[in-house]
Amino acid sequence: MGKIIAITNQKGGVGKTTTAVNLSACLAELGKKTLLIDADPQGNASSGAGAKIQGATLYEVLLGIATAQNSVVQTDTSGMSVLPSDIRLAAAEVEMVGLERREYRLRAALRELKEQYDYVLIDCPPSLGLLTINALTAANSVLIPIQCEYYALEGVRSLMDTVTRVKRGLNPALEVEGVLLTMLDGRTNLGLQVVAQVKKHFKGKVFATTVPRNVRLGEAPSHALPINRYDPRSTGAEAYRSLAREVLARNGERVK
Numbered sequence: 001m002g003k004i005i006a007i008t009n010q011k012g013g014v015g016k017t018t019t020a021v022n023l024s025a026c027l028a029e030l031g032k033k034t035l036l037i038d039a040d041p042q043g044n045a046s047s048g049a050g051a052k053i054q055g056a057t058l059y060e061v062l063l064g065i066a067t068a069q070n071s072v073v074q075t076d077t078s079g080m081s082v083l084p085s086d087i088r089l090a091a092a093e094v095e096m097v098g099l100e101r102r103e104y105r106l107r108a109a110l111r112e113l114k115e116q117y118d119y120v121l122i123d124c125p126p127s128l129g130l131l132t133i134n135a136l137t138a139a140n141s142v143l144i145p146i147q148c149e150y151y152a153l154e155g156v157r158s159l160m161d162t163v164t165r166v167k168r169g170l171n172p173a174l175e176v177e178g179v180l181l182t183m184l185d186g187r188t189n190l191g192l193q194v195v196a197q198v199k200k201h202f203k204g205k206v207f208a209t210t211v212p213r214n215v216r217l218g219e220a221p222s223h224a225l226p227i228n229r230y231d232p233r234s235t236g237a238e239a240y241r242s243l244a245r246e247v248l249a250r251n252g253e254r255v256k
Helices: 016-029 044-048 058-062 089-095 102-110 130-138 156-169 189-201 215-223 235-250
Strands: 003-007 034-038 080-083 119-123 141-147 175-184 206-212
Touching (some): 016 034, 016 044, 016 119, 016 141, 016 175, 016 235, 044 215, 058 102, 089 130, 102 130, 141 156, 215 235
Parallel strands (some): 034 080, 141 175, 175 206
């Protein structure tokens, strides 16, 4: 059975989509069959992974118009598939409000799919609305990217409160997979101070891997390629390979 990991932080610009795309690709590179679900109406994970929308998207899946099975598209990255989204998904948040068991729509849709993948990663929107609640309700765990900047922990309390509420009322099995420090500039005192602050706040939950500031990571999405294919030798690619190995190790898997 595939493990479902929601990647979320309601603060924008923290490397959430970058992490979703590149962790998916690096897990696939390590031989794991992965599915990336784009739950952000901006659709950046879909385009960044090179997924071409050919028919139904997550919008139709959540509203019961199409099945997840028939909406998944293959990418040119071996072992990596995408359930894509575009701007239509923004309407789903409103349209789902009146639906029965609205928080469980994604969980129900994935029931037929999760057995086919080793890992299912969900790229959440930068908000704590119904799309994110659906992702957290469907997930086994949550991965939280935090940017190494002055206001790093701003809003994290609200996110953790939401995780606690979902765990209490909707998904008792939900756990924190880990906290990932992104956009680290190790040359600055501020970056190192933020690392220390986050590690103190999330005792034992912070990944040893940190993602540095890297120009190639920013360029890769414009070429519709994950970093391990766009520039395999870049520091960004090495960071996400390291993260993939760490995720596997945390889940008791043998790491190549």
